[in-house]
Amino acid sequence: MSQLIPLFVILPLAAAFLIPIIGKFLEGFQKAVSSLVFLFLSVLALYFICSGLTTPITYAVGGWKPVEGIPIAIYLVADGLSVVMLIIINVMGFLSGFYAISYLKRFTAQNNFYALFCLMIAGMNGVVLTGDLFNLYVFMEIAVIASYALVAFGIEKNELEASFKYQVLGGIASVLILFGVALLYWKTKTLNIADAGHMLKKTPDRSFIIFTQLFLIAGFGLKAALIPFHAWLPDAHSSAPSPISAMLSGVLIKAVGIYCIIRLFFNMFEISYELPVTIAALGALSMVIGVFLAIIQWDLKRLFAYHSISQMGYVMTGIGMGMIIMSRGGDPKVAALALAGGLFHLINHAVFKGLLFLNAGALEFKCHTRNLLKMGGMWKQMPVTYSTSLSASMAISGIPPFNGFFSKLMIIIAAIQGNFYLLAILAILVSILTLGSFLKFQKYAFFNKPGNPDRQNISEVPFTMCFSMIVLALLCLGLSLLIFPGIREIILDPAVNVIMNSTEYALSITSI
Amino acid sequence: MILYLLCFLLFLIGLYGVVTRRNVIKIVIGLVFMEFSVFLMLVLIGYVEKGHAPIVDEAVATGPFVDPLPQAMVLTAIVIGLAANAMLLAIAIRLYKKYGTFDIRKINQLKG
Secondary structure (H helix, E strand, C coil): CHHHCCHHHHHHHHHHHHHHHHCCCCCCHHHHHHHHHHHHHHHHHHHHHHCCCCCCEEEEHHHCCCECCECCCCEEEECHHHHHHHHHHHHHHHHHHHHHHHHHHHCCCHHHHHHHHHHHHHHHHHHHHECEHHHHHHHHHHHHHHHHHHHHHHCCHHHHHHHHHHHHHHHHHHHHHHHHHHHHHHHHCCCEHHHHHHHHHHCCCHHHHHHHHHHHHHHHHHHHCCHHHCCCHHHHHHHCCHHHHHHHHHHHHHHHHHHHHHHHHHHCCCCCCHHHHHHHHHHHHHHHHHHHHHHCCCEHHHHHHHHHHHHHHHHHHHHHHHHHHHHHCCCHHHHHHHHHHHHHHHHHHHHHHHHHHHHHHHHHHHHCCCEHHHCCCCCCCCHHHHHHHHHHHHHHCCCCCCHHHHHHHHHHHHHHHCCCHHHHHHHHHHHHHHHHHHHHHHHHHHHCCCCCHHHCCCCCCCHHHHHHHHHHHHHHHHHHHHHCCCCHHHHHHHHHHHHHCHHHHHHHHHCC | CHHHHHHHHHHHHHHHHHHHCCEHHHHHHHHHHHHHHHHHHHHHHHCCCCCECCCCCCCCCCCCECCHHHHHHHHHHHHHHHHHHHHHHHHHHHHHHHHCCCECCCCCCCCC
16 A cells, blocks of 8 residues: 555656647547546545554655664655645646636646646645655745746736746745754754654753744745735636646645645644644734635636635644644544544635636636636626535535635634634634625626626536536535534544644654 | 855745746756755755865875765755756746746646
8 A cells, every 4th residue: 555655656657758748649639638537646645544644654764664663765655634635636636627627717837737736736735745854945936936937827917027026925835845854953963854853852942943844834835825925826826727727726826825834834843832822823814814815806706816815824723723732732533523623624715715716717718817806796607616515605604514614614613622712713703704805896896797798608618517516516415424423534534633633743753 | 054044045045936936947047045045054054164075085184074074965966956947948948948038927728
């Protein structure tokens, strides 16, 4: 089983290499290969999670054995948390790639698009699998450099400007992260995350650790677009082609931002009190300011992009609360509920935000505009887009029985049980404002009178676009099942256990 | 110690360039400064006082060796930095073709 882990990186990389070469001669090769690869990897990830993950599965790259108990190879580690992320990445990758088959008709250079797309997913799969600090940086750069190119894919004025802004801020974030990795190597003389965690526990130098943590949280915060670091996100996510927006908003900011924060600050650093307070405060700020910025937008994709910031705030608040409760030595059940709520919201957000961006792409595909004021009356002409976007809007604003309701409920219950009344009130308030802004989206996009008479002959989008949207809309409903005992134990609980039992991760890897 | 401080100074010069310059190319140069200050820092971490090149061989003196791992890391990081900078400059050239200027005050269609 451990021999299967490298496939998650190798297959998309090989696809990215082969597509520009073979795709030149073979019509349709790029579409078939990318779809098949991601479908296979999704099934593989589901197989991993169904076979039960009590202990992490590891794979030593190059087959290097540990010397005197110190791991020297680069380890790829698949534990509960990584496998959940792998499922999100590959399922969203498959659906976005499939959607892009029809969407890309107005672009040239489809081979380049699919090659970059595969490269981006190879990088993200690597980030969530790797157990090595420098390797994390390398895979992260693979993913983000591919995404820089994809944001600029339209090569119009807006796209180029957004991509430049994204690259400058992303470059600064990479430098900060590399500096953090360098500092960690200086102190611990190891790059393995588990081993570094082991060495850091022996270090009495608290100020050094806090200094390193500041660099890492600034770097990963920039990648995750938490509120003081968010300036690039609305531009980049709204300028990219829609399948890429769905990948960026739905997956990339989680894989290279939130996931890295969780992995490094729970499994490597010892949990202190100051750090989770910082994380929860950043989360609450993103949650509130993001939604206020979102509600005033008239550009469809910018509205969704600001909501990504706000919803990431929910995730960070949940995770931060769980961490605070753990550091205080509070009730572990409440901490587990907060962490599970955060993770569950992370999964849900990938699904409904991906779907919303695909809907925006469908509307843009037919109306050739992103301005809400210029749309209207589309519900009759585009029934699939309308009904799927309705389910996504209800999911994101937390209306039962859609998945967003349950994850928000879990976060709010955990906040009340852990005596964070202010956070609970903020979470409810933000949820109401989210509902408001999605009512605005529904009203202006689908119900107002059509402003333009030549929009009468608009029909539904092609099959591949409809297929992806319908599957995601069904997932919006189906993921609510994750909350029930029986299913929750298979998917959510292994991931929560990885976060809660931070020492177990280190032990299971260093004792190979 | 003075070397680390100079390294930090290089980082600050790069940051100053990124924050204050208005020319797209100069912003890219500032970013490169920041990157290379971190690379220098990585090399300095591996340095051992009076250390030899890390080649284990009878002909070479046995004594302390410098740490080879940061050197490998720096090589990798330089290659990654090259790719990132090439990407940035490609976008900068495209921006110049579209807007006819390198001045970021005139490249302001998006409102953050």
